[in-house]
Amino acid sequence: MSTASVQLPAWINYGVIPLLNLVLAFFFSGLVVWAIGESPIEALRLLLIGALGRGEGIGFTLFYATSFIFTGLSVAVAIHAGLFNIGSEGQAYLGGLGAALVALSLDRYVPWYVTMPFAVVGAALFGAACAAIPAWLQAKRGSHIVITTIMFNFITSSLMNYLLVRVLIVPGKMAPETRTFLEGGQLPKLDWLISMFGGKLGAAPLNFSFLIALVMCFLVWVLIWRTKLGYEMRTLGISPTAASYAGIPYAKIVMIAMLISGGLAGMMALNPVMGASARLQIEFVGGAGFVGIAVSLMGRNHPVGIILAALLFGILYQGGAELSFDMPSITRDMIVVIQGLVILFAGALEYMLRPAIVRLYQQISGK
Template identity: 70%
Template sequence: MSTGQLPRWVDLGLIPLINLVAAFFVSGLVVILIGESPVEAVQVLIWGSLGFGEGIGFTLFYATNFIFTGLAVAVAFHAGLFNIGGEGQAYIGGLGVAAACLLLDHIVPWWVTMPFAVAGAALMGAAWAFIPGYLQATRGSHVVITTIMFNFIAASLMVYLLVNVIGEAGSMQPETRTFVEGGRLPFLTDIIPGVDFGTAPVNFSLILALLACIGVWLLIWRTRLGYEIRSYGANPDAAVYAGINPVRTIVITMMISGGLAGMMAINEVMGSQHRLLIEFVTGYGFVGIAVALMGRAHPVGIVLAAILFGMLYQGGAELSFEIPAITRDMIVVIQGLVILFAGALEYMFRPTLVRLFASRRAPAAAAG
């Protein structure tokens, strides 16, 4: 049984499914109000995201970003921390990716540049998350506030650097020069025989994201540090009494979280855009919060939730094209409803399920 007197399969599977159904039910009512068929809308959304190769490719491309940011939020969750600075950490991670690509793309092939880009993204993201983590651990400054502020600082810093320091000379756009082949990750269409994702930019970073899922699972559930993180998140006072250093735990957890968020930049900067530019994050950090909540902070759940949001992004684009009455703004509303039910209203149905299972257990206990 899990916390809240519910079986584990209910807590990890049934509740997220009910929240998702509720979100789509309310979304269907919104579609009906504008005079369209929700059944047709769902069909178009699924076809647009999974019905052909290019749609699947874009779905996986978006899902890659959500996996990284979802893992970042999940690691912090396990320590009882709420890192909502994924946007800023991904921004700064982009600087690490761009530095590796700009320095090495003319010299070595992509598979040599990639480890340096991964290290640069992780280290820069971790460094950006270190300060909020240290402030909370030593000064009591809540990471929710500090990470929000650091998102704005990162955005402003990126504008300054792209305009005045690393921007391409003579360009009117705030961006670096385009990387040559040594700074570009290959698309999956080019490296997996028989797979055709069309023009979708899904690339090798999807494999890196799946490897990151395995790494997070090993860290959280198979290492001493992971045990300390989970123990501190479950009961900070008991963890301190048991000898766990709270400052060390908070700072290390935030750095790991920031490093994962920073690695999101690999998919966009080295895998798709092939240059560093303004606003390449575009909300992925915030959606990662809903992905982590819906995935119950477990790598497997995060992958599934990331694919769902990838479907919403890609299928939503097709939906607004096939059914003009359902505009892009309406798609944002549907995405917002999923985030609302997966996040803010996550436990709306939980008390009812607790009472239901308690009533089922009572006769069994009496008979026993």
């Protein structure tokens, strides 16, 4: 009998299967570590200590997690509407321009809490703008959103390189970046959050955007599961024909979903640009947009899952950086391998274990 139609209880679907997939991904990552002649157990230990051992490590872990929450939410909102947005990377990059322009024009005159709302809107608007053309092409012209968002990642990258190298650069400086924002254009560090638990934030750039990310998680949850728009998006995602039969306007929902997705990706820029480096730098996104895909997949497109998955990747990023200090033969790029394997097992191979688990479940429950 085919196992595909058997219903599994939620705790297996959302708990056991993702966990097993994760274990598989880590098993193969361990094999790679073992193959280059290091101990996987020791590597894991160093990684965890590096990420969670001290207040500073935790601060870095949460800093990375903040970016991944934004991009994860971005990917998830699009997936709920049946759209695969690979363009979060580019949307976040352009969002950085929005945030930076706000910070550059306001930082002289007002304190950070006045700048912040404008920066959030600016980053979201620019991110959404980057998603608008692919969204329109999908909605009205039927071009595949995956292809167009990939193209827009490169187009955005070229545009931003041009702007940073030629326009926004500080005259006389070599580095392609804007001037450093003054106090009024920076998001404050969250020292108090870490010291609440008795740690020290140190040099870690954990900042206010972490709280913005958590608020966005809540708003996305409300949007997807508690509003009419969210209902329409989910209907479209599950069955476009049913949606059109129910009178849900396809083009409109695709546009709105992609603009929200792009906006969330754009807000990711607040974290590195206004929180950490206080300036717009070249390639500041650094792959966080793509990590968002993994985070959303692992978190099953639910905000709570996304927070957990973002924490996991935050631990990997921070721990991986520390690991490469302690074990020089393992480079930082080991994270990229783990990330790829997680996407592979949690995403592309998510159904691989299902038939076996269904059989096991049927045996145990005696059906």
